[in-house]
Amino acid sequence: MAFIRTILVIFSTFAFYCTPALAAVGDDPLGSPMWTELRDRYLGNNAKVVFDSRVKVTGPKVAEDSMNVPVGIRIEGLDDIKRVLVIADLNPIIKVLEFSPRGATPALHFRMKLQQGSPVRALVQTGDGLWHAGGIWIDASGGGCTAPSVGRSAPDWTSTLGQVQAKVWETPQQSRVKLNIMHPMDTGLAPGIPAFYIERLSLQDETGREWMLLETFEPVSENPVFSFDFPGRTPPGLRLVGRDSGGNRIDAKVGQEVAQ
Numbered sequence: 344m345a346f347i348r349t350i351l352v353i354f355s356t357f358a359f360y361c362t363p364a365l366a367a368v369g370d371d372p373l374g375s376p377m378w379t380e381l382r383d384r385y386l387g388n389n390a391k392v393v394f395d396s397r398v399k400v401t402g403p404k405v406a407e408d409s410m411n412v413p414v415g416i417r418i419e420g421l422d423d424i425k426r427v428l429v430i431a432d433l434n435p436i437i438k439v440l441e442f443s444p445r446g447a448t449p450a451l452h453f454r455m456k457l458q459q460g461s462p463v464r465a466l467v468q469t470g471d472g473l474w475h476a477g478g479i480w481i482d483a484s485g486g487g488c489t490a491p492s493v494g495r496s497a498p499d500w501t502s503t504l505g506q507v508q509a510k511v512w513e514t515p516q517q518s519r520v521k522l523n524i525m526h527p528m529d530t531g532l533a534p535g536i537p538a539f540y541i542e543r544l545s546l547q548d549e550t551g552r553e554w555m556l557l558e559t560f561e562p563v564s565e566n567p568v569f570s571f572d573f574p575g576r577t578p579p580g581l582r583l584v585g586r587d588s589g590g591n592r593i594d595a596k597v598g599q600e601v602a603q
Contacts, residue, residue: 372394373464378462385428385430386428386466391474392474393475397418397420397475397477398465398477399415399417399418400463400464400477402463402481403481405482406457406481406483406487409490410456410487410493411454411564412483412487412564413453413454414453414463414481415450418450418467421449421469422469423471424467425443425469427465427468428468429441430464431455431462431464432463433458433461435488435530435532436562438562439455439559439563442556443556446555446578447546447554447571448517448571448573450571450572451557452570453569454564454567454568455562455564456561456564457483457485458483458488458489459485461480462479463479488530488562489533490533493565494525494565503525505525505591506524506525506595507597508523509595509597511597516574518577519572520572520573521570522569522570523566523568524566525566526587527539528564528565530561532561538588539587539588540561541587542587542588543557543585543586544557544569544583544584544585545583546581546583547584548580549578549579549580549581577597580596581598582594582595582597583597
């Protein structure tokens, strides 16, 4: 019997270290006073949520520029991902963006505005309806959401509106696409400047198949930069198609320039 108990202890210990860290939602690991309210508002009162180490959020501990805070989202080891919601608990506009990987790797890098130090979270819904939460706390000097865009002060800013610059890094194993879209991404919180921002972006191949869908909101940084990863080479004839809150269309070929 003693031998059997020893084997069970060893097996239990092995299983603990080989299982991704999951914790039922109770005490928020980021200590946000807003978490419970935001969970109910964005996920629903009856949503099942776990804090999950497989949902990885990266960013600076302290943001040097509150209008351009780099954030990375990567989900590892989760299957059947339906949607990924990114929120900043203490921002005046909480919802930053939402994306659905539909063939692209479940990862996204971008820049956002922070009005003050805040938790930044990725909330991942899988096909079984469960939400998997990950996040970090980013300190910021503040003012990122209420300052006017820099580019809007240029007299010809409308002439470059919606223009897209693309770079592609390709290998047979994995590829990365980096896109820069010219747009002021006004939050509506700067005096005298109404909200004006990109609402939807879709990466599509030459057949019209959608590989990544994004819904973006006011806290995304001015002239947003997004990086996407693909398993293997990029799909042929890749295009970025989208629109902003003013009805302006975005339509650009991706992959003209391959970075060395």
